[in-house]
Amino acid sequence: MKRKFDVIQSTCVPLPLENIDTDQIIPARFLKTTTNELKFFGDNLFCDWRRNPDGSPNESFVLNNPLYGGEILVAGKNFGSGSSREHAAWAIAGYGFRVVISSFFADIHKNNELNNFVLPVEVSPEFLQSIFDEVAKDPKTELRIDLPAQKVTILSNGLCESFKINGYKKYCLMNGMDDIDYLLSQKAKIEQWESSENNKLCWK
Amino acid sequence: MNTLFDKIWDAHVVNLIEDGPTQLYIDRLYCHEVTSPQAFDSMRKRGVKCLRPQNIFCMPDHNTPTVNQDKPIQDPVSKKQVDTLQANAKEFGLSHFGMMDQRNGIIHVVGPERGLSLPGMTIVCGDSHTSTHGAMGAVAFGIGTSEVEMVLSSQCILQQKPLSMRVRVEGELGKGVSAKDVALYIMKEITTSGATGYFIEYAGQVIRSMSMEGRLTLCNLSIEMGARGGFIAPDQTTFNYLKGREFAPKGEAWDKAVEYWKTLRSGEDAVFDKEIVFDAADIEPMITYGTNPGMGMGITESIPKDTAEKSLKYMDFKAGEKLLGKKIDYVFLGACTNGRIEDFRAFASIACGRHKADNVIAWLVPGSWMVYNQIKEEGLDKVLEEAGFEIRQPGCSACLAMNDDKIPAGKYAVSTSNRNFEGRQGPGSRTLLASPLTAAAAAVSGVITDPRTLMQ
CATH class of the missing domain: 3.30.499.10 (Aconitase, domain 3)
Incomplete structure (x- = not known):
């Protein structure tokens, strides 16, 4: 799902839990599809927290609370740990989130988000807490994510912080380009490496 | 560098x-x-x-x-x-x-x-x-x-090139302490995000004396420490393991390969972005009590007082209580973590001459047909059958329950797999991660048991 990314201003969904693993984001039983059905994955985002064992909505879970909504998910530290399943990023994108804010992301999941045009925004623990506090006061609090300027702002209190992203990935996101497009253009360099001594060392 | x-x-x-x-x-x-x-x-x-x-x-x-x-x-x-x-x-x-x-x-x-x-x-x-x-x-x-x-x-x-970390485990492992326990111990110490952004090189006396199977178990669990990967410099143990295997180089190519592989080690002057040292003497057989693999403890210890309420509620445990003696329902031996021949030997060493507890359902799942066949060749299947266990066919199985092997909601499983996340082994399942020895001790006694009490 390539789409160009610029500035996003939206309310958010707060999920102030730490160590949210990808088994919670999308349980393994939903991984049996052979096509990329974003809607299906989105419908089952956080399935076992969102629904009671009998399938009815768990009213106490934030996704079922009509006060909260928007294109931004805000989660506690170490978001996306565990399994490498990209289905987790598909579920987040499929649900309609375009940004995930946390104070710390697990490596593989962070890449998976980027490869699906979902922007992981890593902020300081203090800034994260400030978002949770503001949203607790007013669920309609808006956040502004400015990718070109690499800044995130809490509009209710004006608090602002910069975030990091490497120049290449930023360019990809802003131009709707993905890594595969890039790699397919690099065939000559790949063949050059393959004819080098380094390639002979691996006894493939 | x-x-x-x-x-x-x-x-x-x-x-x-x-x-x-x-x-x-x-x-x-x-x-x-x-x-x-x-x-x-x-x-x-x-x-x-x-x-x-x-x-x-x-x-x-x-x-x-x-x-x-x-x-x-x-x-x-x-x-x-x-x-x-x-x-x-x-x-x-x-x-x-x-x-x-x-x-x-x-x-x-x-x-x-x-x-x-x-x-x-x-x-x-x-x-x-x-x-x-x-x-x-x-x-x-x-x-x-x-x-x-x-x-x-x-x-x-x-x-992105990750940062480098060296984790050294020095000394000698005690009785009943395996590679799985070493990994669960490291996770407990550094948490499940302690190595995020890093690639780990494992080193030290304990790693050098570890078998290939043990090394595979340890490196397998690197991701549970948050690391993208973990590796061990190849040595004679590696070469002995690889020699003659189907796709390994043969003849002259083998000699050249080994010559090159011997150069694969960090320099004496190597600088790591982070370095941690553990003492093997501090490690006892481990078990997890919570809902991420970093929530582990020595099997004789009590659940820490500061354990997250959400995890305790899910597991139906209380902070401060011991797990020893707690009744369990399932035992799972297998997964990419502990589904190798050495793991079956360890399990069989406890099961031999004993019998599976009546309250326990046990799934013993070899990691591959090669492991399955070796179990038969070594006669381990007979030992295990006499003790009331059966060997199943290979696959990931109950580790993540994508096939029919699901732990029912609310049931406790002592599992040699890698993750105790909520619902990992089936919706509502409660997983306690441990080594094959600890899993076997639970399987024959029906309760969480220190495997050292059942060893010679």
């Missing part, structure tokens, strides 16, 4: 993108049925073929049933995913070890045992436990499906 990780990584750099990631050449890509179909699908849409099909090996493992593998899979959705992998492998010209093929098994068990994963290689798979192959002295890490597509189509991947 001058770490083994640098040597292997740097030798595979195809291109450095300005203000961006590294384009890294990948020697070996493994594909299983769960994380590859969308990659193949996307390639069809782009009209792209595999650049180096000979470097890519496919096998189903997550959905495979652990009984009646000679018959079609009952679950139509699982069957479709397994069939799709076979069809994709055929269409794109890739090697495929299907169900009932004697080379089939869990991808992270099969790669090393077939000699497909070799020292000095870069290895990836759409599976976080690809870190396992690091035990061979390779740079191996898990990737997402978009990245699987990158490697299928270009044999390269774009990655």
Whole structure:
């Protein structure tokens, strides 16, 4: 799902839990599809927290609370740990989130988000807490994510912080380009490496 | 600087993108049925073929049933995913070890045992436990499906170079303490995000004296520490393990390979971004009490007072209580973590002359057909059968319950797998991670038991 990314201003969904693993984001039983059905994955985002064992909505879970909504998910530290399943990023994108804010992301999941045009925004623990506090006061609090300027702002209190992203990935996101497009253009360099001594060392 | 990780990584750099990631050449890509179909699908849409099909090996493992593998899979959705992998492998010209093929098994068990994963290689798979192959002295890490597509189509991947960390475990392990306990101990100490952003090199006396099976278990669990991967410099243990294996180099090529592999070590002057040292004497058999693998403790200890309420509620445990003597319902021996021959030997050493407790349902699932056959050759199946256990057919099984092997809601399972996340082994399941010895002790006594009390 390539789409160009610029500035996003939206309310958010707060999920102030730490160590949210990808088994919670999308349980393994939903991984049996052979096509990329974003809607299906989105419908089952956080399935076992969102629904009671009998399938009815768990009213106490934030996704079922009509006060909260928007294109931004805000989660506690170490978001996306565990399994490498990209289905987790598909579920987040499929649900309609375009940004995930946390104070710390697990490596593989962070890449998976980027490869699906979902922007992981890593902020300081203090800034994260400030978002949770503001949203607790007013669920309609808006956040502004400015990718070109690499800044995130809490509009209710004006608090602002910069975030990091490497120049290449930023360019990809802003131009709707993905890594595969890039790699397919690099065939000559790949063949050059393959004819080098380094390639002979691996006894493939 | 001058770490083994640098040597292997740097030798595979195809291109450095300005203000961006590294384009890294990948020697070996493994594909299983769960994380590859969308990659193949996307390639069809782009009209792209595999650049180096000979470097890519496919096998189903997550959905495979652990009984009646000679018959079609009952679950139509699982069957479709397994069939799709076979069809994709055929269409794109890739090697495929299907169900009932004697080379089939869990991808992270099969790669090393077939000699497909070799020292000095870069290895990836759409599976976080690809870190396992690091035990061979390779740079191996898990990737997402978009990245699987990158490697299928270009044999390269774009990655930021991680930081380096050395974890040394010095001294000698005590009785009943295995590689699994070492890993659970490290996780407890550094948490499940303690190594995020790093690649770990394991070193020290304990690692040097560890068998290949133990090393594979330890490297497997690197991801549970947050690390992308973990590896061990190859040594004589590695070479002895690899010699004569199906895809390992032979004859003159073998000699040349070993000569090169012997150079694969961090320099005396190597500088790591982070270094941690543990004393083996501090490690006892471990068990987890919570809902992430870092929530572990020595088996004789009590659940820490500051344990998160959400985890305690899920597990129905109380802070401050001991787990010893608690009744359990299931035991699972297997997974890419502990599904190798040594794990079955360890389990059998406790089960021998005893009997499975009546309240326990036990699933013993070898990691591959090769392990399965070796269990038979060594007569371990007889020992285990006499003790009331049966050996199932290979696959990932109850580790993530994508096949029929699911732990029911509310039931306690002592499991040799790698994750105790909520619902991991089936919706509502409660997992206690432990070593094969501890799993066996629980299986024969029906309650959580210190395996050392059952050892000679």
